[in-house]
Amino acid sequence: MPNKGKILLSLDHTKLILKRFALELIEKHQSFDETAIIGLQPRGIELANALRLEIENLIGRSIKFGELDHTFFRDDIGRGEIHIPKPSKINFSTESLNIIIVDDVLFTGRSVRSAIDAVMSFGRPKRIELLVLVERLFERELPIKPDYYGVLVDSRNTNNYVRVEWEASNEVQVWLLENKDHE
Amino acid sequence: MSKNVHHLLGIKGLEKGQIETILDTATNFSELLQAPVKKTPALRDITIANLFFENSTRTRVSFELAEKRLGADIINFSSSSSSVKKGETLIDTVNNILSMKVDMVVMRHPAPGACLFLSKHINAQIVNAGDGTHEHPTQALLDAFSIKQKLGDISGKKVVIVGDIKHSRVALSNIYCLKMLGAEVMVCGPATLIPKHIEKLGVKISYNLDEALKWCDVANMLRIQLERQDQRFFPSLREYSTLYGLDLNRLNKLDKEITIMHPGPINRGVEISSDVADSQHSIILQQVENGVAVRMSVLFLLAQHKL
Structure with a gap:
């Protein structure tokens, strides 16, 4: 448990956000017949799962769901940090589907860029949308914006970072931490 | 770099x-x-x-x-x-x-x-x-991967490597790799093609293919590397094939199914017969x-x- 931070989102607040996400997505995608939710490895999976449960409760049936690892599509292979892939579980073609990429924090946008490439390797989707719990403002290194976000954080010129911790699929704490070295 | x-x-x-x-x-x-x-x-x-x-x-x-x-x-x-x-x-x-x-x-x-x-x-x-x-490290790695894919795990499995162990880089890399991953390894072939002291690598030795097949879960058949042999190690290919060639008769005598591997290239009719190489037991193309x-x-x- 981090010790030098403040809580960005309380549990109740996060639950409200999840509910809002679910309602927004249903409003736009309705039956989810042509829509799939894809969580990004490693930290987007819990959020994507919680969101899937929320949506399935509301519409009363199961939806297409996948887990995506985008390691092989990163732009920083061999540049210091070592990346070991985690499994991708996508048992459907993304051809002609609406894909909602889900991740916990949107920071530089580079992971999302590689995730878009990775999704494309499973077929040509009709549309790709991005959903994140925390949108870190002014930190983007690529022209990428979320279609849905939970909360905005401005941590320009600080060494702060955001950590999302899941205990169960619906129990989440979101922290703003002061020092990157904590990770 | x-x-x-x-x-x-x-x-x-x-x-x-x-x-x-x-x-x-x-x-x-x-x-x-x-x-x-x-x-x-x-x-x-x-x-x-x-x-x-x-x-x-x-x-x-x-x-x-x-x-x-x-x-x-x-x-x-x-x-x-x-x-x-x-x-x-x-x-x-x-x-x-x-x-x-x-x-x-x-x-x-x-x-x-x-x-x-x-x-x-x-x-x-x-x-x-x-x-x-x-x-030949990547061959050993892909062999291990193929065994894992077919049998679920490598640890505890019994693998026999048959044939020209002396001239085979595949055999040596396979022995290191399989032993490290917890498999039991046996080498089998004519005494002239089994290097001296190979048991120091922790492998069993057999000179009888039928016994080796009874023991194993996986048989990795190797090619006779004639291009590396500057002398005769056995009287004739025909004799080698009779004693150490894997054919369907030998497989049918077993009361269990074993997995057949071969690193290629195959000499059909020498170390492995066509009916075995193309059978459902063989994972040669998966390799x-x-x-x-x-x-x-x-x-x-x-x-x-x-x-």
Whole structure:
């Protein structure tokens, strides 16, 4: 448990956000017949799962769901940090589907860029949308914006970072931490 | 290449955890190779030279495909059509190629230790694609991957390697790799083709194929390497085939199913009969298929200096 931070989102607040996400997505995608939710490895999976449960409760049936690892599509292979892939579980073609990429924090946008490439390797989707719990403002290194976000954080010129911790699929704490070295 | 240079010279230099990382990462690549788009740009800024000083079909095509699937730039070189024929030394040949900014060298060479030698003298990452009778690490890795894929696990499984153990780099790399992953290994063949003291590597020895087959879960059949034999090690191929060739009769005598492997190229009717090579017991073509994913994994991890 981090010790030098403040809580960005309380549990109740996060639950409200999840509910809002679910309602927004249903409003736009309705039956989810042509829509799939894809969580990004490693930290987007819990959020994507919680969101899937929320949506399935509301519409009363199961939806297409996948887990995506985008390691092989990163732009920083061999540049210091070592990346070991985690499994991708996508048992459907993304051809002609609406894909909602889900991740916990949107920071530089580079992971999302590689995730878009990775999704494309499973077929040509009709549309790709991005959903994140925390949108870190002014930190983007690529022209990428979320279609849905939970909360905005401005941590320009600080060494702060955001950590999302899941205990169960619906129990989440979101922290703003002061020092990157904590990770 | 300024950082600590890492190579894949043999299985012997690897730790168990590294082998497991290679096999796990290969699983990801194997899934990727089933997707409609089979390419990734992971190694797009890396140039790889494939230097083959000895004939090869599978390994060469497999490495080339793995490199292309990873988006690397590649150069192919074979000694038969090069200046090696004009008397150039190995180091000079390689250094000339490297001066054109090559990051990795995949090399097959008839001399055992050629890759180790090269790694000490040049500034690039070396991947051993077979050095004489010494090691063929990627073959052992893809064999381990194929056994794991077929049987679920390698630990505790009994694997017999049959044939020309003495001249086989596949046998040595397989013994190191399988032992490290917890398998029991036996070698089987005529006494003249089993190296002295091989039991020091922790393997069992059998001179009787039927007994070995009864014992094993997996049989890896090796080719007789006539090109490396400067004397006769057995009276005739016909006798070898009678005593150590695997045919359907031998398999049918067993009261269990075993998995049949072969690193290729097959000499049909010598070490393995056609009906066995093409049977459902055989995973020979799966081995070839897995070779691409395993080599992608090795190159991907090497590029990150993970091996």
